[in-house]
Amino acid sequence: MADEIVLAGAEGRDLTKLSEFRAGGGYAALAKARGLEPAAVIEELVASNLRGRGGAGFPMGRKAGFIPKPGTNPNPTYLAVNADESEPGTFKDREIMRRVPHRLIEGCLITAHAIVSRHVFIYIRGEYLEEFEILRAALDEARGAELLGGVTVVLHRGAGAYICGEETALLESLEGQRGQPRSKPPFPAVSGLYASPTLINNVETIASVPAIVERGGAWFATIGAGPASTGTRVFCLSGNVVRGGNYELPMGATIRELVYDHGGGIADGRELKAIIPGGSSFPVLTPDQIDTPLDFDSVAEAGSALGSGVVIAIDDRCCMVQLGLRVAQFYMHESCGKCTPCREGTRWMVALLDKIEDGRATHGELDLLLDVCDRILGKCLCPLGDAAAMPVASYVDSFRDEFREHVDAGSCPFGGSSSLDRLLAPVDQHSLHPTVEVPA
Amino acid sequence: MQRSLYEEIRAVAVQYPDERSAVLPALRLAQERYGWLPPAAFREVADALDVTPAYCQSVASFYDMFHLVPVGRRLVEVCTNICCGLEGAQGVLEALESELGVRVGETSDDGEFTLRAVECLGGCGSPTIVAIDNRYREGVRADDVPALVTELRGG
Numbered sequence: 001m002a003d004e005i006v007l008a009g010a011e012g013r014d015l016t017k018l019s020e021f022r023a024g025g026g027y028a029a030l031a032k033a034r035g036l037e038p039a040a041v042i043e044e045l046v047a048s049n050l051r052g053r054g055g056a057g058f059p060m061g062r063k064a065g066f067i068p069k070p071g072t073n074p075n076p077t078y079l080a081v082n083a084d085e086s087e088p089g090t091f092k093d094r095e096i097m098r099r100v101p102h103r104l105i106e107g108c109l110i111t112a113h114a115i116v117s118r119h120v121f122i123y124i125r126g127e128y129l130e131e132f133e134i135l136r137a138a139l140d141e142a143r144g145a146e147l148l149g150g151v152t153v154v155l156h157r158g159a160g161a162y163i164c165g166e167e168t169a170l171l172e173s174l175e176g177q178r179g180q181p182r183s184k185p186p187f188p189a190v191s192g193l194y195a196s197p198t199l200i201n202n203v204e205t206i207a208s209v210p211a212i213v214e215r216g217g218a219w220f221a222t223i224g225a226g227p228a229s230t231g232t233r234v235f236c237l238s239g240n241v242v243r244g245g246n247y248e249l250p251m252g253a254t255i256r257e258l259v260y261d262h263g264g265g266i267a268d269g270r271e272l273k274a275i276i277p278g279g280s281s282f283p284v285l286t287p288d289q290i291d292t293p294l295d296f297d298s299v300a301e302a303g304s305a306l307g308s309g310v311v312i313a314i315d316d317r318c319c320m321v322q323l324g325l326r327v328a329q330f331y332m333h334e335s336c337g338k339c340t341p342c343r344e345g346t347r348w349m350v351a352l353l354d355k356i357e358d359g360r361a362t363h364g365e366l367d368l369l370l371d372v373c374d375r376i377l378g379k380c381l382c383p384l385g386d387a388a389a390m391p392v393a394s395y396v397d398s399f400r401d402e403f404r405e406h407v408d409a410g411s412c413p414f415g416g417s418s419s420l421d422r423l424l425a426p427v428d429q430h431s432l433h434p435t436v437e438v439p440a
Numbered sequence: 441m442q443r444s445l446y447e448e449i450r451a452v453a454v455q456y457p458d459e460r461s462a463v464l465p466a467l468r469l470a471q472e473r474y475g476w477l478p479p480a481a482f483r484e485v486a487d488a489l490d491v492t493p494a495y496c497q498s499v500a501s502f503y504d505m506f507h508l509v510p511v512g513r514r515l516v517e518v519c520t521n522i523c524c525g526l527e528g529a530q531g532v533l534e535a536l537e538s539e540l541g542v543r544v545g546e547t548s549d550d551g552e553f554t555l556r557a558v559e560c561l562g563g564c565g566s567p568t569i570v571a572i573d574n575r576y577r578e579g580v581r582a583d584d585v586p587a588l589v590t591e592l593r594g595g
Contacts, residue, residue: 076457088521088560119457126468126505127561129574154455159464160504162559176463176489178502194458236564238523244565280522280560312523312564326522330559336502423525424533424544426504426557 003223004248005211005232006204010099016134018141021102027147029210033110034149036213041114045209047217049230053092054082054165054202055279055308057296060209061217066189067115067197075196077117080174080188081108083124083131083203084158084165087279088330089310092234093203095246097124097131100207101138105153107206110213112151115199119152123170126158162334166382167200169336180336181382204234204309225252229295233309237263240270240315240419252295259290259313270315274398278307280327281387283394303394319418320399321406324392325353329425331388342385345376349392350427356403359411366403370396445473449488459489467500476507504558512547512554514592516540517571520557523564528582532568533557535585553592 009015009024021027033041045061052058067077081104085093096104108120124132136155142148156174158164164173168182171193192198208231212220224230229251235258238244242264249258255275259265266272275285277294283304285292292302299306314323332346352369355361373389380386396403405413414421443451448469453462466489470481477500482493500506516536520529533555537543540553547554563569566578572592580588 085562086560089523089564090560091562091564094562125562126503127558127571127574130576152455156461157465157468158503159468159506161502173464174461175458176460176499178499238564238567239526244523244567246565276522312526314526318526323522326520326525330521333559419527420522420525421530423530424520424557426520426559428557 003232003250005220005223006096006103006207006234007100007246007248008211015100015102016098016138018102018138018145021100025214026102026210027106029214030106030109030147033113033213038114038116041110041213044212044217045114048212048220049217049227050205050208050212050220051229051296052202053204053208053233053309055087055281055305057306060201060205063189063201064111064115064199066187067117067199068190070116073197075194076119077115078193078196078198079108079112079115079117079120080167080170080193080198080200081120081122081203081206082165082167082170082200083122083128084170085128085203085308086125086162086165087281087308087310088327089238089276089279089312090236090308091238092236092246092309094128094131096203096207096234097128097135101135102142103207103210104135104203105139105142105147107209108153109148109151110209111199111201111206115197117199118150119154121154121156121174121193123156123158123164123174125164126160132157161336162330163336163382163384166384169382170200171198178336180338181384183381202308208232224250225293225295225298228297229306233294233306235294236308236310237313238310239276239313240267240317241265241313242267249294252293252298254291254293255285255311256290258294258311263313266313266315268315270317272313273316273318274314274320274323276312276314276391277302277310278305279310280312280330280391281383282307283390284398286398315419317414317417317419319357319412319414319420320395320402321353321357321412322414322418322420322423324395325350325357326420326423326425327391328353328388329427331384333425333427335384335388339380339382339385341376341379342388345372345385346388348372349388353392356406357412359406359409361407363404363407366396366407445470445484446488449485453489460491462489463491463496463499464503467496467506471506475513476510510547512552514553515556515571515573516553516592517556517558517561519559519561519563519567519569519571521560521564523560524567524569527567529568531582532570532580532585535582536570536589539585539589 173179373393376389
């Protein structure tokens with residue numbers, strides 16, 4: 001697609017190879033950036049208004065500007081790249097690392113120059129084995145071609161913990177600890193990795209940097225949906241659609257365009273019932289909101305969030321109570337246990353949703369579920385608690401009749417035909433420790 | 441000559457300004473040796489990084505990919521998060537249970553396969569994702585499972 005920035009040139013070419021990437025102009029932006037003062041690179045990032053692609057949407061140029069200038073802090077400065085993509089519905093960083101690993105590496109090196117850092121850590125989720133291997137091979141090639149310029153780039157693999165995508169949990173994990181979030185302040189820009197100034201950015205954000213340096217922040221800002229939502233997004237389309245996948249489009253493309261024009265619409269001629277934008281952490285939208293543009297402000301006005309650029313389309317076979325239960329089980333499983341409202345609240349949510357789905361709940365317990373969500377919201381150190389409470393509360397709000405029907409009928413109205421029926425969550429198998437005789 | 445676990449861990453540790461950062465990679469190296477993390481693995485990692493075995497065990501217990509109990513030689517994991525779930529992950533899981541002859545969360549009697557349900561693997565656009573020893577098979581349907589299991593059994 002002509003509009004591509006992050007995945008540009010990868011169609012029909014193997015850009016994992018350094019020679020191919022360079023043939024398409026790769027690493028030219030790095031040379032250009034190194035000819036500029038670091039502050040000038042940050043100015044371009046500010047002018048571009050590139051906002052974080054990991055979910056929070058914080059402007060990258062501003063965040064880079066918080067890093068202390070050389071000589072003002074005795075500690076070294078670090079760049080940590082968040083490649084711990086684990087938000088359900090999100091699979092764009094994986095594609096970026098698979099197809100354009102050198103663009104990520106180039107972005108890392110430019111960013112390191114901008115913040116005068118000589119140490120880059122890429123924290124890649126442990127499950128992404130093949131992506132790690134591709135990135136490692138690309139990095140070896142870049143190192144062999146002497147492109148690193150004295151910067152060390154360490155690929156650090158996670159080991160299976162959603163919470164490590166939260167930036168301070170990522171730092172804890174990178175320091176060899178349990179991945180439990182830190183309280184902020186201090187913010188990582190002041191005291192991050194090894195208590196030193198640290199810039200943390202998502203893979204897609206960093207992979208957008210070379211184009212900004214090459215063509216200018218002002219150019220980047222002309223793409224997208226106005227000054228608050230510049231550039232493209234690699235949108236992750238999944239659920240009950242004909243063609244799920246990643247589609248890089250300018251910010252502001254509508255959900256309808258993504259689902260119908262690119263994704264081929266809802267599979268098997270079914271009816272669209274619900275849309276989850278942003279990832280499983282965010283409130284659900286209803287089919288009447290299908291024309292919502294996918295930019296930061298529009299999705300927020302619609303009552304949800306753009307998050308990591310996700311659209312999960314859900315058809316009419318899905319029981320919303322089962323959806324809520326499965327989402328709550330995920331957050332219960334991934335809660336690090338540090339904050340009581342999240343650790344205990346997610347368990348309450350699962351217990352109540354299980355009861356509602358089973359038809360054993362009262363209307364009072366439906367209210368109790370909302371009350372539990374309310375007691376989690378805004379009361380935890382990191383966003384994981386909110387990420388559990390917000391979507392589930394929204395399912396009840398938007399599909400209250402369906403929840404009430406479970407209570408009134410004393411059973412699930414889908415009668416076993418829901419697409420998520422009996423879906424087994426990993427939490428359900430924890431009591432089943434695998435046993436096997438190991439030879440001495 | 442093959443390097444010792446201690447030497448492998450030391451080679452990784454020097455990449456980091458603070459060697460404690462190497463606990464995760466060291467635990468992975470140990471798990472590759474033993475197949476899981478027995479008490480001896482924690483002692484060896486602790487020795488190489490100058491931390492305590494209890495510390496290593498505490499860290500390992502936080503992360504899903506570390507096995508604190510023995511698992512089969514092949515690890516078969518099925519994503520059952522919502523995107524795969526909407527497109528038939530439960531059917532894939534049940535087909536694997538039946539073809540492998542093992543319940544979810546358990547290991548086959550011959551010690552060959554451990555079957556697990558896991559959280560989102562980041563392949564939501566091509567459900568269902570089945571990871572075999574961490575290598576993804578995408579777009580797996582319940583119908584595909586018999587052939588997949590035949591392949592895994594070397595048939």
